[in-house]
Structures are given as structure tokens and as C-alpha cells.
Amino acid sequence: AVLARQLATAAVSLDELRQHMAAFEGCNLKATAKNLVFADGNPQAAVMLVGEAPGRDEDIEGLPFVGRSGRLLDRMLAAIGLDRGSVYIANVIPWRPPGNRTPTPHETEICRPFIERQIELVNPKVLINLGGPSAKTLLNTSEGILRLRGNWRLHTTASGIAIPAMPTLHPAYLLRTPAHKKLAWRDFLEVKAKLRALS
Ligand code: URA
Numbered sequence: 001a002v003l004a005r006q007l008a009t010a011a012v013s014l015d016e017l018r019q020h021m022a023a024f025e026g027c028n029l030k031a032t033a034k035n036l037v038f039a040d041g042n043p044q045a046a047v048m049l050v051g052e053a054p055g056r057d058e059d060i061e062g063l064p065f066v067g068r069s070g071r072l073l074d075r076m077l078a079a080i081g082l083d084r085g086s087v088y089i090a091n092v093i094p095w096r097p098p099g100n101r102t103p104t105p106h107e108t109e110i111c112r113p114f115i116e117r118q119i120e121l122v123n124p125k126v127l128i129n130l131g132g133p134s135a136k137t138l139l140n141t142s143e144g145i146l147r148l149r150g151n152w153r154l155h156t157t158a159s160g161i162a163i164p165a166m167p168t169l170h171p172a173y174l175l176r177t178p179a180h181k182k183l184a185w186r187d188f189l190e191v192k193a194k195l196r197a198l199s
Contacts, residue, residue: 003026003113004024004026004027004110004111004112004113004114005113007020007021007023007024007113007114008020008113008114008116008117009113009117009158011117011121013121014039014043014118014121014122017114017117017118017121018036018038021036021038021094021114022036024114026110027095027107027110027111028107029093029095029096029097029098029103029107030095032095032096032098033054033059033095033096034059034060034062034096035054035059035060035061035062036062036094036095037054037058037059037062037063037064037091037094037095037096038062038090038094039064039088039089039090039118040063040064040065040066040084040088040089040090041084041085041086041087041088041089042084042085042086042087042088043088043121043122045086045087045088045122045124046086046124046125046126046195046198046199047082047086047087047088047124047125047126047127047128047191047195048087048088048089048090048119048122048124048126048127048128049073049087049088049089049090049127049128049130050089050090050091050092050115050119050127050128050129050130050134050138051064051065051069051089051090051091051092051130051131051134051170052091052092052093052102052103052130052131052133052134052170053091053092053093053094053095053096053097053100053103053133054091054093054094054095054096055067055069055096055100055172056096056100057070058070058096059095059096064089064090064091065089065171068172068175069170069171069172069175070171072171072174072175073089073130073171076171076184076185076188077188079185079188080188080189080191080192081192088122088124090115090118091115091134092108092111092112092115092133092134092137092138093107093108093111094111094114094115102133103133108133108137112137115137115138116138116157116158117158119138119155119157119163120157120158120159120161123161123163124163125163125164125195125198126163126164126165126166126191126194126195126198127155127163127164127165127166128165128166128168128187128191129165129166129167129168130168130169130170130171131145131169131170131172131173132144132145132148132170134167134170135148135153135165135167138155138165139153139154139155139165139167140156141153145167145169145170146169148167149167149168149169149183149184149187150166150167150168150183150186150187150190151167152164152165152166152190152194153165153166153167164194166187166190166191166194167187168183168184168187168188169183169184169187171184
């Protein structure tokens with residue numbers, strides 16, 4: 001089997017990466033998913049958000065964060081003056097796990113080269129990691145999200161570029177734990193301040 005890393009590295013554009021992922025047969029999740037969920041938003045954006053894995057609505061539409069979590073995410077983005085035309089959104093895992101179960105560490109490892117290459121090709125000024133799995137997979141840490149959130153980290157690409165990354169709480173978690181929305185709100189204000197400082 002061709003390894004994800006080889007396919008990912010060989011892609012020199014987002015279009016090519018999407019094609020290579022669609023042709024990839026090394027992840028069992030593809031067999032039960034309806035669609036590849038590649039990304040949404042603006043590939044030129046300064047801000048890239050990375051979630052965990054598609055849910056039911058995302059699987060049907062082939063786009064990330066279009067269900068209930070996505071509607072909350074859109075409101076969080078609007079609060080700092082952003083929308084899908086000014087951010088780029090993807091997930092660590094591009095296929096829906098059956099019944100929305102948590103992706104296994106094995107599935108995450110298999111898919112990791114694809115999201116890493118996607119970040120490298122978009123080359124955002126700032127990354128936002130939505131939830132623990134995204135933060136753990138891309139920020140080289142095993143710390144829990146409640147400890148990680150609110151503190152800038154670095155995501156280092158294969159070519160050695162370090163991108164400031166803000167880990168924050170996942171919108172699906174916030175729907176279950178609305179008392180923590182104020183924490184995510186603080187994190188998004190940090191992102192807004194960073195963007196202002198960088199521009
Ligand atoms: N949750 C995620 O992490 N990603 C989606 O695309 C939708 C829900």
C-alpha cells in the first residue's frame with residue numbers, strides 16, 4: 001500500500017492533495033463514510049481551524065462543521081469578525097467514524113500526514129486547534145485540552161515552519177458544557193489580538 005506520507009508529500013497543491021486523499025485506500029474509515037470531507041473556506045486565509053472528524057451532517061454534505069457544532073463555530077468566528085470567507089477549516093480525520101465514535105490512535109496516525117500537508121500548503125499565519133484530538137495530534141503534546149487551551153503553542157511543519165497555534169475547546173463540547181463558552185470566547189479574543197499584531 002502506498003503510504004499516506006508519500007501521497008501527502010507528493011501533492012504540490014490543495015487540489016492534488018484532495019485527489020490523493022480521495023484515492024487513498026489505507027484508512028478503514030473510508031469504507032463506511034459517504035464522502036471525503038476535505039475542507040471549507042478560503043485557502044488564502046490567515047486563520048486555519050482544525051477539528052477532529054466529520055459527523056453525520058458533514059459526511060452527507062462533504063464539508064466540515066456544517067451541523068450543530070458548525071453553527072456554533074460560525075457564531076464564535078463572527079464574534080471576532082471572521083466567517084468562512086476569511087478562514088480555512090479542515091479536520092484531522094477526513095472520513096466520518098461510524099456512529100461518530102472517537103477516531104482510534106491508529107486511524108489518527110494513518111491520516112496525520114494529510115492534515116499536516118494541508119496546513120503546510122495553506123500556510124496560515126495562525127492555527128486554531130478545536131478540541132483535544134486536534135491539539136494532541138498537531139502540537140506534539142499529550143496534555144489535556146483544559147490545560148492546553150488559551151496558551152499559544154507552535155505547530156511545526158515538515159519543512160520546519162513554526163505556526164502559532166491556539167488550542168481551544170471544541171464547539172461540540174461547548175454545546176454540552178455551555179458554562180465553558182466564556183473560556184473559548186477568551187481564546188478567540190487572543191486570536192483576534194494576534195492577527196492584529198501580525199498585520
Ligand atoms: N466536529 C468536528 O470535529 N469536525 C466537523 O467537521 C464536525 C464536527
